[in-house]
Amino acid sequence: MADEMLQIRLASRPDGRPTPQNFDLDRGPLPQPGDGEMLVRVIWLSLDPYMRGRMSAAKSYADPVEIGDVMEGAAVGEVVTSKNPDFAEGDVVTGRFGWVSHAISDGTQVQKLDPAQAPVSTALGVLGMPGMTAWTGLNRIIGIKKGETVLISAATGAVGAVAGQIAKAQGCRVIGVAGGPEKCAYAEQELGYDVCLDHKAAQDGETLAKQIAEAAPDGIDGYFENVGGKTLMGVLPNMAVHGRIAICGMISWYNGANMDQTMPLPKAWSTILTNRLKVEGFLVPDHWQHYPEFVSEAAPMVQDGRIKYREDVTEGLENAPEAFIDMLEGGNFGKKLIRVGADA
Template sequence: MSETMARIVLAARPDGAPTLDDFRLETVPLAAPGKGEVLVRVRYLSLDPYMRGRMDDAKSYAAPVPLGGLMEGGAVGEVVTSNSPHFAPGDIAFGPFGWASHGIAPASHCRKVDPDQAEITTSLGVLGMPGFTGWHGLNEFGRPQSGETLVVAAATGPVGSMVGQLAKSMGLRVIGIAGGTEKCVAARELFGFDACIDHSAHGSADDLRAALKEVCPEGIDIYFENVGGKVLEAVLPLMNPHGRIPICGMIAWYNAGGLGESAQDMGLTAPKLWRNILVKFLSVNGFIISNHWNRFPEFLNQVAPLVADGSIAVKEDITDGLENAPQAFIDLLEGGNFGKAIVKVA
């Protein structure tokens, strides 16, 4: 066992978009796991948009990462030492190990990953938190019905691609939004979306709306919200009566600081947003998947076989080296990733 570990800590709170200076790579002594804990050598760590929120000192559903503290996040690796009967050395475990080469966590906060079921990277994406977010949000709050139209942005990301593929299998017309031709082609050909609109080719919300309208001739019944911003502004007037909007994120606004200034100029005001909800009888539900882990086994039972037989496609974007995690994360917030953002640590 190595005597030290590498980790990335929050060096400064970003003002708007994070920069490399907001992160610091450290080497620290490796602690020993306590009672009921496991020590894991991380192989892959997950980069997810929600981590941007943890970098701000703002009240949210989770406490912020303290300055100088380990960047939080899920990771998967090999158990080195276990003080729990539920894990043995050599087991593959997913847990809250953060941006680090090693992690220690209570066994009760970890889950065993079966490397024969799928590549272990999938525990971070399609068969992990993002995939589960798409599955749960779609079923619980989207209430999809065959023949309806669904729109989801970040269509080639791990949430959007799950939502799109599941909805398609239920008989919905599924429209993606993504940045760039390559992603739009993948949305259609790899993930089977009926159409995918390139938001980078439509500068304004009005332009984007016109493009959406062409491929949503019967309006939009479900808008699975993970981006906010221009996409929300484009989509809202196209929502059908009794439409549903599950909200799991709003990445377009994560770098907006106080979430006000940069958005003040957009055409979508709070009264307009509220009025749309009223006059179209929309059902809007915010959710965070960590409140719903009790349904994770059901998700895994249903979706793991679909991944195994290829009916749910997987697209991962793997960056090599812990030291490159900050840049990969910065890219993720700007839509630079193509598929689930993962860092290979060891």
């Protein structure tokens, strides 16, 4: 085991919900780094909803993973052997190593982590891409202001949990929507949401709309959109005049499911006009130059506990496909990680 490399490749493109047959587990000998390269042993692999898009052939903002190629993904690992002067054996690093146990890297877009500063897994979650996504959506897209009412969907997810806590820290009234009573209790009791509504308990978007109207009688000023579907149907009629919607994701529609949980586009368009809404899609790579600003704000809040985080860990790279499929349907509770190897 220690001498072999595991890689998970895309075997076929999913039609709707992915299945384990869409993935291939590949075993082979450990590769050797060439000049300027290093061998990294992966400790943590991050699973994120955007990966569903990469499994499809459709043109999107990034190229799809080709059939037979290793699944893409961010990971944290330890340098085993280095022929790169910038990295030494034992360094803990983060980079886009993919769904693998080991990777050869030339150091491009690889960052060293300081395990003394924060648990290294946070580089994939609260202090990594998901946290940066939350901060960007709130501050650079919605532009939240103190005293405003903000609604966060997927309220306990890797992005949502950080968004809710940042909005609260900035003086907003924060309403969450999450799936199930356990997540909602966690959102209210641990993450500080003023209210968290359970979309699974609401039979449809109209029911959810009534609950949101009760929770936010003056309307929603900012909506952090992670899910689409029933939640969007509940939020849209409740947007306040001059409200802003940051579209970060729409996980409920990713597998081509829940397409009945929608409204006619003319009705949505009319709501945007009548209430003078701003609806903006964003992808965090476009904003990465602001990462230092995010970290300088968020890292102290993570260290002193103002931002809490929760990780949902599955053991073993071979279990990543099942964990990923489950996550797309909300089965995770917190940032989804695969424990690939032992700590450094």
